[in-house]
Amino acid sequence: MRALPVGDDALLVEVNSGEEARALHAELLRRRAEGSLSVREIVPAARTVLLDGLAAPSRVACELAMSEVPPAPPRARDVVELPVRYDGPDLADVAAHWGVSAHDVARIHADIEFSVAFCGFAPGFGYLTGLPPRYDVPRRATPRTAVPAGAVALAGPYTGVYPRSSPGGWQLIGTTDTVLWDHTRVPAALLSPGTRVRFVPVGSS
Amino acid sequence: MTDRAFSVVRAGALTTVQDLGRAGHAHLGVPRSGALDGPAAALVNRLVGNAPEAAVLETTLGGCAVRPRSTVTVAVGGAPCRVTVNGRPVAWGAPVRVPAGALLDVGAADSGVRSYVAFSGGIAVEPVLGSRSTDLLSGLGPPPLTDGAVLPLGRPTRLHARVDVAPQPAPPAELVLRVTLGPRDDWFTPAAVRAFTTRAYSVSAASNRIGLRTEGPALERALTSELPSEGVVLGAVQVPPDGRPVVFLADHPTTGGYPVIAVVRAADLPAAAQAVPGTPIRFVAVRHR
Numbered sequence: 001m002r003a004l005p006v007g008d009d010a011l012l013v014e015v016n017s018g019e020e021a022r023a024l025h026a027e028l029l030r031r032r033a034e035g036s037l038s039v040r041e042i043v044p045a046a047r048t049v050l051l052d053g054l055a056a057p058s059r060v061a062c063e064l065a066m067s068e069v070p071p072a073p074p075r076a077r078d079v080v081e082l083p084v085r086y087d088g089p090d091l092a093d094v095a096a097h098w099g100v101s102a103h104d105v106a107r108i109h110a111d112i113e114f115s116v117a118f119c120g121f122a123p124g125f126g127y128l129t130g131l132p133p134r135y136d137v138p139r140r141a142t143p144r145t146a147v148p149a150g151a152v153a154l155a156g157p158y159t160g161v162y163p164r165s166s167p168g169g170w171q172l173i174g175t176t177d178t179v180l181w182d183h184t185r186v187p188a189a190l191l192s193p194g195t196r197v198r199f200v201p202v203g204s205s
Numbered sequence: 206m207t208d209r210a211f212s213v214v215r216a217g218a219l220t221t222v223q224d225l226g227r228a229g230h231a232h233l234g235v236p237r238s239g240a241l242d243g244p245a246a247a248l249v250n251r252l253v254g255n256a257p258e259a260a261v262l263e264t265t266l267g268g269c270a271v272r273p274r275s276t277v278t279v280a281v282g283g284a285p286c287r288v289t290v291n292g293r294p295v296a297w298g299a300p301v302r303v304p305a306g307a308l309l310d311v312g313a314a315d316s317g318v319r320s321y322v323a324f325s326g327g328i329a330v331e332p333v334l335g336s337r338s339t340d341l342l343s344g345l346g347p348p349p350l351t352d353g354a355v356l357p358l359g360r361p362t363r364l365h366a367r368v369d370v371a372p373q374p375a376p377p378a379e380l381v382l383r384v385t386l387g388p389r390d391d392w393f394t395p396a397a398v399r400a401f402t403t404r405a406y407s408v409s410a411a412s413n414r415i416g417l418r419t420e421g422p423a424l425e426r427a428l429t430s431e432l433p434s435e436g437v438v439l440g441a442v443q444v445p446p447d448g449r450p451v452v453f454l455a456d457h458p459t460t461g462g463y464p465v466i467a468v469v470r471a472a473d474l475p476a477a478a479q480a481v482p483g484t485p486i487r488f489v490a491v492r493h494r
Contacts, residue, residue, distance in 0.1 A: 004388035007468030008494045010438045012388045041231040043436030045460050050436025052231065058493075119234040120434060120460030123343050127434070164344070183333045183345060189233045 001069070003061035010052040011061055018046060018117055018129060023072035025049050025193060044118045044193045046127070075115060079196045082161065084110070084152050086201060088172035090140065094154060097137045105173060106201055108135070114159055114197040119189070124163035124181030126191035133157060143169030150176045152199065159199075161191075174199070208275040209326065209358040214308060216350040217269035221414075222328050223321075224260040227336035227345070231459040237439065238338040238346065239455050241414060241478035242319055245283035248371055249323035252280035252300045254362060259327030260337040262350070264320045266481075268311040269350060271322075275305045277358065278325040282373055284317030284479060298373055317376030317479035326359035341414050342456040376479040380408065380486045382452070382469045384442060385493045389432065389464035393444070397424040401442075401450065401466060402490045409449070410482035415458075416443075416451040417477050419486060423448025424466065434460045440469035442488070450488070452477060 001024070004012045015021050025044040028051065031037035037060070040053025054060050086106035088094075095102045114130035131154075139155045144167065147153070151162045153170035160170060163181035176199075180190050191197065213220075223246060226239020240246035240263055250259050262269065268286055273279075278300050281288045288297050289310045295301045303309050311320055330337050330347045339346040347356075390398055406421030424444050437443065441453045443463045452469055454477070467488065469477070480486070 005385065005493045006388050006438055006465070007385055007440060008470065010468075012435060040228055041436075043231045043459060045435040046433030048433075048435040050231075050438070052436070052438050053228070118434070118460065119232060120458065121234060123230075123233055123235045123345060125234050188334065193232055 001064065003064050005057055005061070006050070006052075009054050009057060010050060011054060011057045013049045013051065013064060015047060019072065020069075021045070021047055021049060022117070022194070024069050026072050027069045045120070046117065075194065075196055079113065079198050080190060081198050081200050082152075082176045082178050083202045084174040084176045084199045085203070086110075086174040088152065088174045090171035091173050094137055094171050094173055098135055109159070109173065110199050110201045114199075116191045116193050116195040116197065117158070118193050119191070121160075122163055122166060123183075124189040124191065125160055126195065126197075128159040128191075128197055129157060131157065131159065137171050139169040140171060143167055147172065148175070150178070150180075152176055208305070209329070209360065210355050211271045211273040211277075211324070211358065213269070213350045213352055213354045213356070214272055215270035215310070216352050216354070217264050218267040219265040220269040220350040221263050221339035221341070222260050222330055222347050222356070223263045223338045224336055225258050226338050226455060227334045227340075230334055231436065234343070234459050235334060235345065236340050236342050236456050236459060238336065238340040240321065240338075241455055242283050242321065242475040244475050245319070245373065246321045246323075248373065249280040249282040249321045250327075252282070252298075252371065253278045253323045253325040255323055255325065255327050256362065259323065259359070260330065261324075261328065262322040264311060264314075264322070266314050266318055268313050268320060269322075270308060270310040272308050273303050273305060273324070273358070277303055278361070279303050279309060280323050281311055281320055283319050283321040284314035284376060286314050286320050287312035298371060316481070318481055319478055324358050325361040329357040329359040340456050342458060374476070376481070377476045377484060380476055380480045380484050382473045382477065382486060382488050383491045384467035384469050384488050386467045386490055387465075390466050392426055392428045392432070392464040393466055394425045394427045397426070398466070400424065402488050406450070406486040406488070408480045408482050408484040408486060412482065414454055414456040416453050417480070419450050419452070421449065421486075424450065426464070432462050432464050434462045437461045437465060438468060440471060440474055441465040442467045442469060454478065
């Protein structure tokens with residue numbers, strides 16, 4: 001574990017794996033909840049957790065260096081099920097990358113339990129992990145100027161669902177009608193770090 | 206609609222509603238947003254007797270014009286500009302009474318980029334996640350002003366302005382940005398880090414509320430592998446593949462996959478919000494506090 005200073009009031013804590021990042025994130029949330037860590041933002045990502053808005057970052061860095069991070073707690077929360085039509089325009093390209101049929105892409109993808117490693121890119125956009133590394137796919141060579149809301153997409157090791165229409169370079173494999181982000185709802189984001197997710201295939205119309 | 210409202214007569218190039226922003230939601234991918242020149246927004250609020258969290262207008266270069274439906278006190282600050290009520294010049298940087306139905310015109314910036322307009326009672330659009338700020342990256346908050354739009358105003362508090370006029374810093378002729386190196390300065394060659402803190406940059410016309418883009422020497426990477434996405438802070442200096450540093454401003458994305466070479470001191474960001482394209486920039490390395 002390495003704590004890198006970021007400006008005068010933030011720390012970027014770097015670990016070696018996504019699993020370690022999950023454990024660190026859980027531990028930092030626990031410390032904030034019990035009152036031993038005062039911080040404005042705790043932002044998990046692929047291999048890091050950012051602590052932003054610290055009064056004394058160097059003291060927190062020392063405390064982290066001297067303390068043990070317990071293994072991540074079991075994923076206790078309910079599974080969010082996202083009904084999906086596997087009808088994306090890049091389904092055939094993904095099938096080719098995987099060396100399987102388009103039908104098998106849907107079967108393999110729907111068979112996985114995902115979890116939200118972190119959020120970013122847009123409000124409510126979760127980077128979902130769970131696919132084995134052999135299913136990594138590159139981004140599209142040319143990003144689309146408009147990806148529709150609800151598009152289920154792959155890039156690198158991640159699956160994501162576009163919460164609203166936006167430009168995007170991910171490979172589109174399907175569509176869900178579930179609303180990922182609604183600022184009038186509590187919570188606004190359906191997916192937040194740690195949420196477990198399953199894609200449930202529904203017939204394409 | 207009650208009388209506590211104003212209509213937009215001239216929206217200007219880009220005029221948005223801004224307050225202190227919506228920090229605390231970065232883990233959901235929600236940018237903090239908020240006024241880019243925070244001290245200017247705070248000052249105009251104080252001039253009309255508003256609390257610091259009241260929402261104000263932030264204009265971009267071209268100003269704007271509005272017509273309040275009831276008599277309000279307004280104050281214009283930030284980028285200096287000509288201010289008129291029904292065509293008659295009134296004070297900039299001081300409280301001004303605008304009668305119901307009169308036309309308040311906030312002129313183009315004489316210098317600087319962003320003027321701020323506070324109304325007694327504040328702009329009362331519906332808050333989103335605790336803030337009324339327009340976030341141009343993710344589209345949260347009210348849309349940018351359009352001609353003919355009507356925006357509600359809140360009830361004035363009984364606070365009395367404690368200042369009549371207040372000095373405001375002039376927009377910078379040269380932007381000096383103090384930076385602490387890291388967290389990813391080791392992803393660049395030593396020559397690139399030296400160039401970053403010694404060579405001359407300038408403000409690019411492609412700058413916006415998301416980032417202050419620069420023109421100047423491209424910074425060469427020592428590590429060319431892909432950086433896994435990581436959380437980024439306000440003031441982070443990210444270096445995209447073209448090598449030109451971008452200083453992240455209030456609407457910045459919450460995570461990013463390009464290395465951050467340094468972070469600009471928070472106290473220097475308001476000046477960055479007022480630097481017109483072409484302004485020379487110097488990044489000066491300072492130690493972590």
